[in-house]
Amino acid sequence: MNESGRNGTTANSRSIGSLGMTNSVRNRSLAAPGMTTGRHPAWWAFVVHRVSGLALAAFLPLHFLALSTVLGGASALDGFLRFAEQPPVRVAEWALVVLLSLHLAGGVRLLLIEFGPWRGLRNGWIAGGAGVGALVGFVYALALIR
């Protein structure tokens, strides 16, 4: 386990830590934040997983507080649902659902790498995760514009 990811120096195909990235990839990515070329798909998977996680962590307490408005009765919930029907809120909801599905897919990839028999970064799974996000986004968009 290497949660900080700053000690490894070998080009190791075994995934480490929470990122499902090799030591070499992770060091290169985090040690050179200004670098814009040659980034591995696993770096993008790491960025998406982290940014989506932060967004969801910020949203979660608000979501719970919004649901608790129903303690004031169904009309209070309807008031919240009307607020949620405004276009900017709808767009934000859609983005959060996509981020949730991307975080789910990325997390499942990491679990499979860490606990499954596979080795390496599983780039195909990164593409699959992006596909899951796109599919959920499409289905949810259809549900919103029903």
Added chain:
Amino acid sequence: MTSPATQARLWYAQRISAMVLAVCVAVHLAVIVYATRRGLTGADILARTRGSAGFATFYAIFVVACAVHVPIGLRTVAQEWLRWRNGALDAACAAFALVVLVIGWRAVWAVTVG
């Protein structure tokens, strides 16, 4: 500085909670799409959730998994990006976990019991 044993426990807690969340989030996404497609009103939603032991149990477990998973993830981000590594970080994460647990269960109570 957190001991290696505690680090290991947090690592496993993060992964085990992630396994629970993988199932919960998949189900939750399906519920979101279903409720959105049906255009449910507040009364419609509450008619389905109030008194449902299965719904309450599922979402109560969901909240526990969130209360474990989210603070540990934020702790890792704070350590790596903010270089925040002292005991105050652990206290802040524990407090956030407690807040998520309390307001999460309160939301589940509101929707299933009221």
